[in-house]
Amino acid sequence: MRIADKNYQSIWVHEEDPSIIQVIDQRYLPFQLKIKNLQTPEDVVHAISDMIVRGAPLIGVTAAFGVYLAVLKFRNLENANQLIQEAANIIKASRPTAVNLSFAVNKQLEVINKIEKPDEKLNISFKTAVQLMQDEILACKKIGNFGKSILEQIALKKNGEAVNILTHCNAGWLATVDYGTATSPIYMAHNQRIPVHVWVDETRPRNQGARLTSWELGKHGVPHTIIVDNAGGHLMQTGKVDIVIVGSDRTALNGDTANKIGTYLKALAARDNNIPFYIALPVSTIDRSLEKGLKHIPIEERSVEEIHYMEGLNSQNKLERIRITPENSKALNYGFDVTPARLITGLITNHGICKATSNDIKQLLQAQ
Numbered sequence: 362m363r364i365a366d367k368n369y370q371s372i373w374v375h376e377e378d379p380s381i382i383q384v385i386d387q388r389y390l391p392f393q394l395k396i397k398n399l400q401t402p403e404d405v406v407h408a409i410s411d412m413i414v415r416g417a418p419l420i421g422v423t424a425a426f427g428v429y430l431a432v433l434k435f436r437n438l439e440n441a442n443q444l445i446q447e448a449a450n451i452i453k454a455s456r457p458t459a460v461n462l463s464f465a466v467n468k469q470l471e472v473i474n475k476i477e478k479p480d481e482k483l484n485i486s487f488k489t490a491v492q493l494m495q496d497e498i499l500a501c502k503k504i505g506n507f508g509k510s511i512l513e514q515i516a517l518k519k520n521g522e523a524v525n526i527l528t529h530c531n532a533g534w535l536a537t538v539d540y541g542t543a544t545s546p547i548y549m550a551h552n553q554r555i556p557v558h559v560w561v562d563e564t565r566p567r568n569q570g571a572r573l574t575s576w577e578l579g580k581h582g583v584p585h586t587i588i589v590d591n592a593g594g595h596l597m598q599t600g601k602v603d604i605v606i607v608g609s610d611r612t613a614l615n616g617d618t619a620n621k622i623g624t625y626l627k628a629l630a631a632r633d634n635n636i637p638f639y640i641a642l643p644v645s646t647i648d649r650s651l652e653k654g655l656k657h658i659p660i661e662e663r664s665v666e667e668i669h670y671m672e673g674l675n676s677q678n679k680l681e682r683i684r685i686t687p688e689n690s691k692a693l694n695y696g697f698d699v700t701p702a703r704l705i706t707g708l709i710t711n712h713g714i715c716k717a718t719s720n721d722i723k724q725l726l727q728a729q
């Protein structure tokens with residue numbers, strides 16, 4: 362997507378040096394656009410766990426490059442296979458909920474382990490990571506085209522008034538490689554002059570909505586309004602939301618979906634108000650080993666510092682971190698919740714739109 366007059370992805374290979382993987386450091390947005398170089402598997406683990414990169418598809422692609430960087434580092438050592446495997450295990454453990462992480466690392470190991478020669482290993486691991494990156498871009502483009510048709514249908518009934526979409530967290534191009542999942546149908550609709558307006562949940566405590574989704578929508582000229590996380594129910598009750606579209610970190614085979622904490626409450630409010638609630642995801646976010654999601658998807662618990670402190674620009678335009686809670690109060694910081702399939706109207710995937718049921722999802726996967 363474009364920032365000013367330049368096209369960006371959230372991750373790419375350095376133009377002149379393929380041993381450097383470059384990412385947008387998302388910790389500084391929307392205040393500063395900083396590019397970070399990743400050159401070792403340790404850099405990748407830090408980037409994922411510290412949320413320099415975040416969002417399920419982007420975590421997966423970064424992890425794939427992490428395995429490539431491990432091959433680059435260890436390939437000529439006597440115990441290369443063991444060291445690469447150990448690095449892959451550490452990368453896999455860097456965040457627990459997004460299934461794209463293990464999907465990408467396993468894919469890399471599958472191809473690397475078949476090859477003996479160090480330089481061939483390097484070559485194939487590079488190609489695999491690049492392929493995964495391209496696949497995610499294409500998947501998001503397809504999600505956009507399928508999802509746009511839903512927005513078109515709603516627009517037809519609104520006589521030129523904007524379609525109001527509510528989204529939670531950042532399932533935009535920053536969370537994928539390009540286009541986004543939940544945002545892709547919105548960008549496609551906007552590009553075709555279908556009037557859209559997005560309600561952006563701020564998404565405490567990391568504020569991915571307020572900081573990232575609003576930034577990307579703004580750069581693309583999409584009308585949007587930031588709301589506090591608890592406003593969605595009221596907006597739905599008062600007829601101001603036509604559809605909810607969110608992303609997924611892991612969807613089980615029955616459609617249960619883990620996404621950023623608070624998604625479940627939005628789904629409940631949408632159901633109570635008869636508002637369609639869609640999950641947009643590439644099929645790489647479907648966990649084929651999990652029949653049910655509820656109580657089975659691992660839910661990340663993050664540092665309570667994220668709750669106790671907030672970050673923003675001070676009056677001197679400098680990034681500042683301030684404490685917002687009493688010194689001795691305890692806090693608890695779950696990063697995700699699981700929305701049961703029964704509350705989900707449908708899944709918008711790169712293979713088409715389907716119901717959030719075991720039958721439909723299995724059929725969709727078989728049709729690949």
Ligand code: MRU
Binds near residue numbers: 529541
């Ligand atoms: O903790 P984050 O910022 O990695 O969480 C991201 C989300 O929950 C996204 O909605 C999800 O990964 C889908 S991204 C296309």
